[in-house]
Amino acid sequence: MSGLRILVPVKRVIDYAVKPRVNRTQTGVDTNVKHSMNPFDELSIEEAVRLRERKTPVQEILAFSAGPAKSADIIRTAMAMGADRGIHVQCNEGEELEPLGVAKLLKKVVEGEKSDLVILGKQSIDDDAAQTGQMLAGLLGWSQATQASKVQIEGDSVTVVREVDGGVETLKAKLPMVITTDLRLNEPRYASLPNIMKAKKKPLEKKTLKDYGLDTAPRLKTVKVTEPPARKGGVKVDDVDGMISKLKELGAL
Template sequence: MKVLVAVKRVIDYNVKVRVKPDNSDVDLTNVKMAMNPFCEIAVEEAVQLKERGIASEVVAVTVGPKAAQEQLRTALALGADRAIHLETDEVVESLGVAKLLKKVVEDEQPNLVLMGKQSIDTDNNQTGQMLSALMGWAQATFASKVAIEGDTATVEREIDGGLQTLSLNLPAVITTDLRLNEPRYAKLPDIMKAKKKPVDTRAVADLGVDIAPRVELVRVELPTERQEGVRVGSVDELVDKLKNEAKVI
């Protein structure tokens, strides 16, 4: 069974995001970039499937600039067998990414596509669902447990009311949630081996896919800073502040 894993290059989650002075976008100058945390979980799940003898090959794919090869090399160091880089300097929205992934899926013919449920930059939570619709495949989102037997995947997913279990016929698209697994750290020997693993680079402009943006970014602003909280000495003081200062009662 071949597993295709989509990964994305984002600002490292430890970095404090800065906004450009003209509020046109986020400032990426000299900012540390990393693989999206949810994508790391997807890679880990694919590698575990291979270690259990369920998957025969794990292929990592990303859409982004030349620098995004760094994240593909990370995926290769974590256990992916090879990688595909759809190179573009354009900002590609969720629908555009889904269309490009559809092209790769048609070429690679995987049995399963794994990807993070969302990226921590745009937080759209759309690409997996869009790819499923474009391919006409079954989908399971927010997966916290995945079991595969033959041509069937059983997925436990997190929903507002608790947990839901779905049974899917493969091929399918599954998006990963936080509690699915704990991603491993890449060891130095694996990092060195990853340098020799193949990365197939394809120019997005040559694929004949319409990635024109459907959304216009108007302005980016940091959220309003919250006021520091205060401690009160009694219930009466709390009620007084809620009534006279916060004016919520």
């Protein structure tokens, strides 16, 4: 088998440590806050790099993102972590791509770059859709394994361990394949300063949606976004009888 051509999609999202706030117009959340790479995508880049470090034949690791101009920073971070080059499809600020549109776009990239393995986060923490990987596998007609907690590749055979409600499940499939990553897969490395400087010299190709000739118009419309209701404070009880009485009063018993 020749070296793997791995595609790793990465997304710029509101940093996981920032508490989202609904904007004044109630059309979405306030995006004028710190952004970073989607945590599940960090796992994907790390796993692709680790496959190479485990002596799995890897010809190239390509980081890809579609989003506003600042998404290029996320691709640079991916390259500092070990990706070889990047492609940035620049969208207008506020132009959101739905999972199906992203899957169609990734299909075009896979075909153009002749990728044979796609590793992507199981979901992004902004919309929590968890649909893109499955849609991409369906469009490509490839095998898929979701929520991977362990990945092993021998030749063209891929073994993926994933956690399920009853324990763990082990899947085997042949390349080409789509894998989505879960939090137990690995611990992403920090991009060191020397690698950040080297990433600035790695090729980053700029494209637009028109270059791919796709219809990515939204099919869904957000009607309204509101804050969840504030939680009411708890009450203290003196003993078990008091707790039972309170639960009956609340209709819990």
